[in-house]
Amino acid sequence: MKEGSTEAPTRHPIDWQSPDFYDLDKLDVELRRVFDICHGCRRCFNLCDSFPRLFDLVDASPTGELDEVKSEDFAPVIEACTLCDMCYMTKCPYVPPHEFNLDFPHLMLRYRSAEAKHEGHYPFVPGQLGQTDRNGMLAAPIAPLANWGSARGNRLTRPVLEKLAGIDARVELPKFYGKTxxxxxxxxxxxxxxxxxxxxxxxxxxxxxxxxxxxxxxxxxxxxxxxxxxxxxxxxxxxxxxxxxxxxxxxxxxxxxxxxxxxxxxxxxxxxxxxxxxxxxxxxxxxxxxxxxxxxxxxxxxxxxxxxxxxxxxxxxxxxxxxEGLAPGLKPVEGGVTAHLACHARAQNMGPKSAEMMKLIPETKVDVVERCSGHGGTFGVMKETFEVAMRVGKPAARNVAKTGNKYVTSDCPLAGKHLAQEIETLEEAQVPKVQHPIEIMARAWGLIE
The missing domain is CATH 1.20.1050 (Glutathione S-transferase Yfyf (Class Pi); Chain A, domain 2)
Incomplete structure (x- = not known):
């Protein structure tokens, strides 16, 4: 057995059609096996809130070991996982092909699947938010009204939305457009x-x-x-x-x-x-x-x-x-750009392509920030997790603000929006304009204003 792996991580298919996948007793055995290995390693302590929550549970137990932690106390650990895959891709020395065979994000995924199967339903509000095509088609014809109702500063609608749906009133929600x-x-x-x-x-x-x-x-x-x-x-x-x-x-x-x-x-x-x-x-x-x-x-x-x-x-x-080489005519982008490397871009294991692309623009300052924005889909929207999302994303927001650049880009649009909202809370920080990296390239070629 090797102490950690230096080989590229591989992933096994998700056995979601097997009855064992949803067996709660077998799931608990696997959770305890993985959590015990994580407790003994702790390399992921600074990635997201799942690991501090797990380690705090263990440290607060009478023995300081996992055997004294109750299984019903695992839920907050699973809740804090946003499936960003950063532990799997960048930190864990025990992912396959190592024989410990750890895949923490997919184990959290299994827990959520098994829990929903045994409860007979998935969480209601996240499920409705997940109906993106339905929501988009309904909102597009009334986009101005929908955007008015969801605006962060709307003191009439947002408190009601928070009370009825659990969507934090402080969250900057995406806008809709009449023309898709x-x-x-x-x-x-x-x-x-x-x-x-x-x-x-x-x-x-x-x-x-x-x-x-x-x-x-x-x-x-x-x-x-x-x-x-x-x-x-x-x-x-x-x-x-x-x-x-x-x-x-x-x-x-x-x-x-x-x-x-x-x-x-x-x-x-x-x-x-x-x-x-x-x-x-x-x-x-x-x-x-x-x-x-x-x-x-x-x-x-x-x-x-x-x-x-x-x-x-x-x-x-x-x-x-x-x-083939790019078309000529790229011009400098004034004010500089900070490239936030989104977790789901990093998880594709293709390298920092947004930064690599924008560095092709001549005489343009490009800085890179790779810490997690903290958003994590509905995790950064719901009242019960919004504060955690803001806390997790604070280091990335500080790093973006320190660059002093005019633009911040991210391949994850929700991450970019969340970072801008984070920077608003920092003292004496100027909020950069949020763009997709391809918009910066279009700007450099003079294709957009």
Whole structure:
């Protein structure tokens, strides 16, 4: 047996269709096995709140060991896990192929799945928030009204929302747009804004998976991505069969994730067969396509094909730069940029592609911050966890503020928004403008204002 592993981590398929996966006694045995190893190691103490909560439980027990900790006290440990995968990817020396076979995030996922199965339901409010396509389609026609009602400063609606739904009144919620990205893409096509230019990458074809967030909450990112790719000669189309299912994964609803994976991968594979590369515009969707879906449906041919054909948008631009070279004309971005490396981008194990991409811009200051923003999907929204999310993200916010840059970018739009809200709470800190990395590239080429 080796003391820790120096080999690249590998992951086993999630055995979610086996009855043993939901057996509470067997789950408790595995929780205790893993927690005891974590207690003896403690390398993850500064990642998220799960590990301090676990170690505090152990340290407060009569023996100072896990054997005196009651299983019913484990719930807060599981609650604090945001499935960011940073313990698995960056800290844990006992992940597979080590024989200890630790996968802390997927064990937390199993707990949530088993708990929901035995209780007969998933958490109601997070489940409703997870219906991103339904919510987006309902909100788009009344976007101004929806945004008024969800505005952080609305003293009429936000206290009611907090009391009835448990959504913290202090949280900056995403805005909705009347014209979604898929609608705007059609307008771009009519105006010829997405027509590929004569550039070194001419001949490439890419299908942009719109993602629920970009489609309904930040369509400018999609527009900027198409402009950048067209400027570099890439023919693009936009596809959005539905959400990747990450909100359901957070809740442990693996059957719903599998349903989304089967439907979305089937439609995206039609584009792959036509010669298109697949590009995701947010880090979480890329993680789902490349890694989580193949572990949930390991025998699905469409899922496998999609995983092999998928690129993160920053990864794709860097690939163009390395293979064909970028179109000329990049100009400095005044004020500097801080690249926040989102956890779900880091978990893809592709390197800091957003920073690598933006460093291609001449005479532009690019700083990198890789600490977790603390948001974690609904974790950063609900009243019971909002304070923890703010505390976890405080170091990253301080590091962003110290750079003094005009812009902060993140491949996770919720992380960028959360960091800006964190920085508001710091004394004498100037809040940077939040952008997606591809918007910075579009700005450098003069494609957007």
């Amino acid at each position: 990205f898929t609608m705007r893409a059609k307008a771009q096509d009519k105006l010829g804004e997405a027509a590929p230019k004569e550039a070194p990458a001419k001949g490439r074809k890419a299908a942009l998976f719109a993602t629920c967030f970009v489609n309904y909450n930040n369509p400018q990112v999609g527009e900027a991505a198409r402009k950048v790719l067209a400027h570099n000669g890439v023919e693009t189309t936009v596809a959005y069969p539905g959400c990747c299912g990450m909100p359901f994964l957070e809740q442990g609803n693996l059957a719903k994730v599998a349903e989304q994976a089967e439907r979305v991968s089937r439609e995206m594979c039609e584009l792959i067969d036509k010669g298109y590369d697949i590009i995701t515009l947010t880090a979480s969707c890329g993680l789902m396509f490349k890694f989580e879906w193949p572990l949930i449906l390991p025998d699905n041919a469409d899922v496998k094909k999609l995983a092999q054909a998928t690129y993160d948008i920053d990864e794709y631009v860097v690939d163009i730069a390395k293979k």
